Amino acid sequence: MKKTVRRTAYLTCFVIGMAACSATAAAVAPKTLRVTFQAAESGFDPVKVADYYSGTVIEAMFEPLLTYDYLARPAKLVPNVAAGLPAVSDGGRTYTVALRRGIYFSDDAVFKGKPRELTAADYAYSIKRFLDPKNRSPYAFLFEGKIEGLDDLALRAKTTNRFDYDAAIPGLETPDRYTLRIRLKEADHNFAHLLAFHLTGAVAREVIEAYGENVSSHPVGTGPFVLKDYTRSSKIVLEANPRYRGKIWDFVPTDDPLDREIAARMRGKRLPQIERVEVSIMEETQSRWLAFIGGQTDMEYQLAEVATVVLTPDGKLKEDFARRGIRLQRSVDPEITYTYFNMQEKLGDQPNPLAGFTNEKIALRRAIAMAYNVDDQIRIIRKGQAVRAHYPIPAGVAGHDPNYRNGIAYAPQVANALLDRFGYRKGPDGYRTLPDGKPLVIRYSSTPSERDRQFDELMKRSLDSIGIRLEIHKDRFPELLKLENQCRIMMRGSAWIADYPDGDNFMQLLYGPNSGQSNNACYRSPEFDRRYEQARRLADGPERNKLYKEMTRLMEVHTVWIMGDSRYRNMLLQPHVVGFKKHPVFSAEWLYLDLDVNRPK
Amino acid sequence: MTTYILRRLWQFIPTLLGVVLLVFFLFNWVGGDPAYMLAGKIANPEHIENIRRQIGVDQPYYIQLWIFVKQIATGDFGASWATNEKISAIFATRLGPSVTVLLPMLVISTLIAMAAAMLVAYRRGTLTDRAVMVGCTVGQSISILVYIIVLQYVLGYQLGWFPVQGWGRDLTENLLRYAALPIIVGVVVSLAPDIRLYRSFFLDEINQDYVRTARAKGLDETRVLGVHVLRNAAIPIVTNVLIQLPALLAGAFLIERFFSIPGIGREVILAVERSDFPVIKAVTVYVAIATMVANLAADLLYKALDPRVQLK
Numbered sequence: 001m002k003k004t005v006r007r008t009a010y011l012t013c014f015v016i017g018m019a020a021c022s023a024t025a026a027a028v029a030p031k032t033l034r035v036t037f038q039a040a041e042s043g044f045d046p047v048k049v050a051d052y053y054s055g056t057v058i059e060a061m062f063e064p065l066l067t068y069d070y071l072a073r074p075a076k077l078v079p080n081v082a083a084g085l086p087a088v089s090d091g092g093r094t095y096t097v098a099l100r101r102g103i104y105f106s107d108d109a110v111f112k113g114k115p116r117e118l119t120a121a122d123y124a125y126s127i128k129r130f131l132d133p134k135n136r137s138p139y140a141f142l143f144e145g146k147i148e149g150l151d152d153l154a155l156r157a158k159t160t161n162r163f164d165y166d167a168a169i170p171g172l173e174t175p176d177r178y179t180l181r182i183r184l185k186e187a188d189h190n191f192a193h194l195l196a197f198h199l200t201g202a203v204a205r206e207v208i209e210a211y212g213e214n215v216s217s218h219p220v221g222t223g224p225f226v227l228k229d230y231t232r233s234s235k236i237v238l239e240a241n242p243r244y245r246g247k248i249w250d251f252v253p254t255d256d257p258l259d260r261e262i263a264a265r266m267r268g269k270r271l272p273q274i275e276r277v278e279v280s281i282m283e284e285t286q287s288r289w290l291a292f293i294g295g296q297t298d299m300e301y302q303l304a305e306v307a308t309v310v311l312t313p314d315g316k317l318k319e320d321f322a323r324r325g326i327r328l329q330r331s332v333d334p335e336i337t338y339t340y341f342n343m344q345e346k347l348g349d350q351p352n353p354l355a356g357f358t359n360e361k362i363a364l365r366r367a368i369a370m371a372y373n374v375d376d377q378i379r380i381i382r383k384g385q386a387v388r389a390h391y392p393i394p395a396g397v398a399g400h401d402p403n404y405r406n407g408i409a410y411a412p413q414v415a416n417a418l419l420d421r422f423g424y425r426k427g428p429d430g431y432r433t434l435p436d437g438k439p440l441v442i443r444y445s446s447t448p449s450e451r452d453r454q455f456d457e458l459m460k461r462s463l464d465s466i467g468i469r470l471e472i473h474k475d476r477f478p479e480l481l482k483l484e485n486q487c488r489i490m491m492r493g494s495a496w497i498a499d500y501p502d503g504d505n506f507m508q509l510l511y512g513p514n515s516g517q518s519n520n521a522c523y524r525s526p527e528f529d530r531r532y533e534q535a536r537r538l539a540d541g542p543e544r545n546k547l548y549k550e551m552t553r554l555m556e557v558h559t560v561w562i563m564g565d566s567r568y569r570n571m572l573l574q575p576h577v578v579g580f581k582k583h584p585v586f587s588a589e590w591l592y593l594d595l596d597v598n599r600p601k
Numbered sequence: 602m603t604t605y606i607l608r609r610l611w612q613f614i615p616t617l618l619g620v621v622l623l624v625f626f627l628f629n630w631v632g633g634d635p636a637y638m639l640a641g642k643i644a645n646p647e648h649i650e651n652i653r654r655q656i657g658v659d660q661p662y663y664i665q666l667w668i669f670v671k672q673i674a675t676g677d678f679g680a681s682w683a684t685n686e687k688i689s690a691i692f693a694t695r696l697g698p699s700v701t702v703l704l705p706m707l708v709i710s711t712l713i714a715m716a717a718a719m720l721v722a723y724r725r726g727t728l729t730d731r732a733v734m735v736g737c738t739v740g741q742s743i744s745i746l747v748y749i750i751v752l753q754y755v756l757g758y759q760l761g762w763f764p765v766q767g768w769g770r771d772l773t774e775n776l777l778r779y780a781a782l783p784i785i786v787g788v789v790v791s792l793a794p795d796i797r798l799y800r801s802f803f804l805d806e807i808n809q810d811y812v813r814t815a816r817a818k819g820l821d822e823t824r825v826l827g828v829h830v831l832r833n834a835a836i837p838i839v840t841n842v843l844i845q846l847p848a849l850l851a852g853a854f855l856i857e858r859f860f861s862i863p864g865i866g867r868e869v870i871l872a873v874e875r876s877d878f879p880v881i882k883a884v885t886v887y888v889a890i891a892t893m894v895a896n897l898a899a900d901l902l903y904k905a906l907d908p909r910v911q912l913k
Contacts, residue, residue, distance in 0.1 A: 040871055042684045050641040136652045138641020158651070213685050232686060232694070233871060234768060234863030282766060283858045283867075286750055290758045290765040478633030478876055485637065485649070499642070518643045 030239070030275035031595045033577075036282045036291065038302040040233035043216025045208075046199040047129045050138035053281075055198055056587040057236055060277065061106075062201025062221035065097050065123060065180070066192060068501075068585050070592050071251045071259050074396055075501040075585050077192055081118060081202075081222065086195065092187030092537065097195065099123075099178040104243045106226040108218070110210045115243070118222050120180035122202040124172040125165060127182075128153070129203070132163040141517075142194055142499070147171035148183045165205070189539035190398075193500035198587070224272045224591045236279040238590075240272050247271040249579075249592070258329075258581055266579045266594060273579075273594035292572060293321075298595070299580070301571040307385050311570065315384070325575030325599075330568055331582040334396045335497035336389045336506065337564030339372070339459075340521035341365050347488045353440055354490060357525075357558060360435055363422040365559035368442070369408045370415035371462040372562050381454045386565035392506050392552055394566050396584035398540040399503020399548050406563050407556055412465045419466060431469045443490040445473040445480055455493055487515055487522035493564070494520055501585050502540065503548055507532055510555055523560045575599050602904075605912045609897050613890070620889040621673065625666055628878055634658070635682060635876040656682050669882060678883040683875040688883045691868055696849075698768060699864035702780045702856065703849045706787035711842055714792055718799030719826060719834075722807055733796065740793030745786075749859045752786050766861040783860045787853065798841065802834040809833075836906045843899040847891035 041054040046062055049055060067080035079085055081103050086095040103118040105111065130137045131144065131154040145151060149169030157163035173181040184191060194200060201221055211218045219227050224244045229237035249266040253259030280297070282288045285305045292300040303310060310328075312318055317328035341354045354365055378386045390406040393399045423435030434440045444459050446452035456472050463470040475483070483489050496518075499505050508514055511532045512524035531547045531554075538544040555561060573580055576599040579592055636652040637644075653659040657668065672678045678688035721730045757765035763782035769775055806812065807830055815825045854866030865884065872880035904910045 042875075048685075050639075133651050134655075136639065136648070136655055138639070138644075140648060141641070141643040141645075144645075213680065216685055229770075231768070231770075231863050232684070233868065234861065280767065280861055282861050286753065287766045287859055287861060290753065294758050294761075294765060296765065296767075476631070476633040478635060478637040481637035481640075482634050485644070485646070496642075514643075517645055 031273060031597065032276040032278055033274045033299070033590060033593060033595065034278045034280070034297045035299050035590075036280050036288050036297055036302065038281075038283060038285075038288065040281050040283075041236065044219035044227065045135075045216045046126070046201055046203065047132075047135045047137040047139070048216060049199070052587060057227075057238070057279065058201065058219070058221075059198040059223075059586065059588045060225040060238055060590055061219050061223045061227065061241075062198070062203070063103075063223045064196050064198060064200045064202075065099070066196035068196060068583065069251060070583060070586075070589075071253055071262070071581065073254065073584070074398055074400075075583070077196055080196070082195075086192055088189070088192075090183075090187075092189045092191075092539075093184045095182040095184070095191055095195070097123075097180045097182075099180065101178060103222050103245055105204050105207075105220055105222050106241045106243050108207060108220045110204070110207050110220070116204060118202055119177050120174040121177075122204060123180050123200075124174055125205045126200065126202045127172060128163070128165055129208070131157075132165075133158050134163065139197075139199055139499075142197065142200075146184055146188065146191070148185055187537050189537070190502045190504055193502045193505075196585075197500050225277060228276070234281055236281075238277040238279070240275045244272070247591070262579050262581055266592070269594065272591050274590055277590050292574075295574065298574045298577050299571060301569050303570065303572070304383070304385055304567075307383055307570060310572065313384065315568070315570075317572075321572075327573045327575070327577075329571040329573065329580065329582055331571070331584075332387055332395055332566045333497060333569050334394050334501060334584045335495060335566055336392060336394050337493065337495040337566070338389070338392075338561040339491065339493045339564065340561050341368075341559065342487060342490050343521050343523045343558075343560060344487045347490055348486075352490060353434060354442070360422040360424075362557070362559055363418050364424065366408065367415035367418045367424075367466055368463065368468065369559050369562045370410060370418070371412045371466045371468075372459065373410045373462065374562070374564060375410065376458060377455075378565050381451070381458065382565060382567065385570065386567045389563045389566045392509070392555070392561070392563075393503040393548065394498070394506070397498050397501045397503060397506065399507070399545055401545065401549060401552075404549065404552065407553075408559065408562070412462075415466045419468075424468075426467045430467055432467045439469075441469045441471050443471045443473050445475060445483070445489045445492045447477050447480065448474050452493075484520050485516050489520070492520070495564075498585070503544070504536060507535065507548060507551060510551070510560065521560045523555070523558070525554065525558060528554050602912065606897070606901075609900075613893050616893060617673070617886070617889060620885065621666075621669060624882060624885045625662075625669055628881060629662065632876050632878065635878060638876050639682060672882070673886055678886075679879050681872070681877050681880050683872075683877045688879055691880060692865070692883070692887070695863060695865040695868050698775070698862050699853070699857070699866060700849055701772065701775055702783050702787065702862060702864065703853060705776070705780070706784045706791070706853075707842065707845060707849075709784065710788040710791040710795055711838070713788065714795030714799050715831075715838060717792070717796045719803050719831065721796070722800050722803035723822075723826060725804065725807075734800075737793040737797045740789075741797070745790050745855055748790050749786055749855060752782065752789065753859060756785070757782055766859070768860075768862050779860070779862070783853075783856045783862060787856060799834070799838055802837045803830060806830045806833045833907075836903055839902055839906065840899040843895045843902065844892075846895045847888050 037053040039053055041057060042049055042051050043054055044058055046058050049058065063081050065080060065082045066077050069076040069078050077085060081099055083098040083100045086097045088095055099120055105116040105118060127143060129135055130140050130142065131150055133154060143150060148171030150171050153164060153167055153169055171183045175181060204220060207220045208215050217230060224241055225238035226241045228239040249269045249271055253263040282291065285303060288300055289303055289306050291297045310318060310321060315330060317326065342352055343355050344352055345355045346352060355361065374388055378384060378388065391401050391404045395402065419432060424432040424440065426432050432440050442463060446456055460470050480489065496506060496509060509518050510523050510528060511519060512529045515522040515524060528551050531551050535544050535547040569582060571582055576596040578594040578596050580589060583589055635656065636649050636658065639652050640649055657665060680687050681691065721733045724730050753765055757763050764779060767779050769779065812825060812830060815829050854870045857864040857867040858870065868880065869884050900912060904912050
């Protein structure tokens with residue numbers, strides 16, 4: 001009996017103790033933002049990643065020289081670790097950036113307990129890393145052929161097998177500890193966007209050298225968050241960086257009521273307010289959805305498959321969820337999808353029926369474009385979660401023209417008439433032949449995925465409606481990329497999301513010399529290329545916009561692409577999340593958020 | 602016995618060689634050129650060539666194959682192409698979560714299936730037997746995906762008995778909190794086929810002469826079933842369980858994906874999506890070796906449980 005009493009007493013003490021502990025823990029619990037990724041990250045070395053999710057975490061830990069104003073639309077460049085915007089001289093060829101003093105890297109054993117100040121040399125080193133062949137950086141293209149002396153250094157590294165980071169090059173100079181001077185090979189008025197690109201954040205050379213191949217899991221930056229705990233492909237925990245200098249929320253709201261609401265709640269707060277970010281990798285939509293509605297996560301947007309469960313047909317949040325205080329922020333991603341026609345005369349050793357600038361070839365491409373119903377693509381495949389793209393530069397990106405309307409409308413009857421007029425006659429089987437009587441077969445390439453099968457069906461239906469025989473070519477994704485790089489794909493759907501919010505990032509997709517790289521159509525038009533080269537030398541403004549419009553019209557006249565859509569991002573927020581507004585460039589807005597501790601999670 | 606074991610071990614080599622050739626040619630034939638996956642959005646031919654050189658796919662096939670063989674001999678499969686993480690580190694960190702879920706799942710489902718199978722075998726032809734068999738047939742016909750989705754929704758979200766997903770660093774927390782629902786799902790999925798299979802094992806034994814003799818000697822039914830029948834029916838059951846053991850190495854990818862368990866199955870899927878050949882190679886080889894070892898162990902155990910069995 002005595003034993004039982006004692007055991008009960010111990011148990012009671014234990015329970016009370018646990019309750020006390022959890023009460024204390026609740027009192028001091030850090031403000032924790034819980035988010036999900038639908039795909040695994042690959043690592044946190046800024047020059048080695050290409051995936052969106054790794055980039056998101058990198059954005060929270062590393063700092064580029066410049067950044068964007070949180071509220072201004074279209075995105076507006078502002079200084080970040082730089083003391084001001086770069087001084088552009090030499091007709092757009094030289095960028096001089098002065099760094100703010102007293103910015104420190106987060107603590108790491110490599111620094112042996114001493115604060116490590118950020119200097120201009122760190123940025124010179126970080127930019128050089130993109131072209132070090134050993135790093136095989138997926139974003140090397142950002143700096144390739146741009147900075148004086150950098151390509152030579154990379155070339156030398158290929159032969160010597162060692163990239164000489166100590167070699168002085170005229171394109172990257174540090175006249176003093178806090179000044180970085182970048183000299184470009186040719187004028188580029190939009191280069192500043194690259195200095196705000198999240199993967200150009202500074203790394204410390206001694207950290208990279210100390211961790212070697214493991215640097216991907218030892219990120220050390222100057223940003224607002226540091227990596228606290230990391231289980232690869234499963235969980236990433238960040239905590240506020242104690243070395244971070246902090247920022248005061250002082251953005252100027254626009255007329256948007258959301259801006260004013262955010263400003264009212266956030267103005268004057270020291271950033272970051274969030275003390276901890278927990279990222280869980282959840283590949284399955286059901287898991288993400290249940291975690292969100294069960295209150296286990298605070299923000300969720302990767303729910304395209306269950307959009308109809310959450311949204312009304314007109315894109316509003318359903319009443320059930322709104323009643324629970326969940327909020328929806330709907331924005332269009334800065335991306336375009338399109339279907340390209342290969343413009344090369346030959347695909348390997350086979351003739352390409354789509355190639356050429358003669359009227360009959362343009363008529364064929366135009367007829368296909370007119371037979372393809374983009375509205376069906378949005379309704380059936382995107383389940384209404386996209387808007388039609390009219391212009392190659394999407395909304396939110398400098399150079400976008402909101403008033404431009406694509407001149408190629410869905411009109412299968414007109415398409416049929418056009419083909420008849422140019423001699424594409426129908427045979428007894430109902431399918432058309434080329435004007436010279438040879439068989440006409442269009443080869444459309446796609447991967448064996450469920451989503452691509454839907455596109456195949458839509459394309460087949462479209463081409464059947466104008467009597468053109470379609471052959472579906474299925475191949476693995478890497479093989480399609482390989483064929484694309486060799487300009488050997490006749491027709492395929494593609495997409496491009498902004499690396500930085502400037503029209504050049506999109507217009508280069510049609511620039512002749514980029515054939516076999518980003519110009520999938522392998523479109524080479526001297527008129528287009530001349531305008532593109534002219535536009536590249538101009539800053540964002542009416543003169544450049546005029547050229548972009550001419551280029552778009554030209555592409556449309558030649559019918560190189562069928563313009564597709566831009567997808568919605570439906571961000572769902574729990575009631576306690578404060579300060580969120582989707583930024584067209586940022587993928588991690590965590591720095592600018594707060595959690596209302598008075599509202600229950 | 603020693604000669605038998607040595608002979609079986611010797612047979613591992615041609616089997617493994619077959620696996621190596623199959624994996625190597627399948628990957629090179631079906632997998633596509635990984636350099637294009639790793640190159641990023643815009644890549645010029647020099648960049649592609651640089652990647653091919655660094656990951657070694659620019660080498661002639663016979664050299665790549667020879668490197669593969671050397672990797673098996675040394676047990677060092679290098680690092681993941683996609684993340685640069687050492688393959689040994691991948692196994693060291695991902696095996697634990699997979700085993701935490703799969704081992705209890707295997708043990709619980711085997712015990713329940715054995716008990717249920719024994720019961721329905723004993724009551725063969727009765728309504729209970731028929732109902733269980735119909736239930737098993739229906740249960741077996743339903744995809745694992747349906748079980749996961751329904752149980753995750755009902756038990757995890759609606760009833761809130763378990764977290765819908767997650768994983769921590771503490772083994773007890775993982776086992777009791779996060780692995781519970783995945784284990785229940787796994788057990789429910791495997792019960793139907795296991796009960797059907799084990800029932801047939803029990804039925805084979807339950808009508809044997811030695812059972813009739815035991816009953817004639819006046820032994821009670823509990824002893825007849827629990828000792829005599831169970832001991833003999835356990836032989837094929839143990840074999841079946843042993844054969845399932847290598848699957849622990851491959852993980853349960855669907856369960857791991859839905860419940861966000863950082864196990865090896867999820868890693869394999871990720872490797873396939875990323876054309877990450879070093880990971881695929883290592884997993885395939887280890888699973889092949891584990892399968893061969895498990896088969897050998899099953900044969901030896903068979904002999905230990907039934908001395909009448911001759912190993913030749």
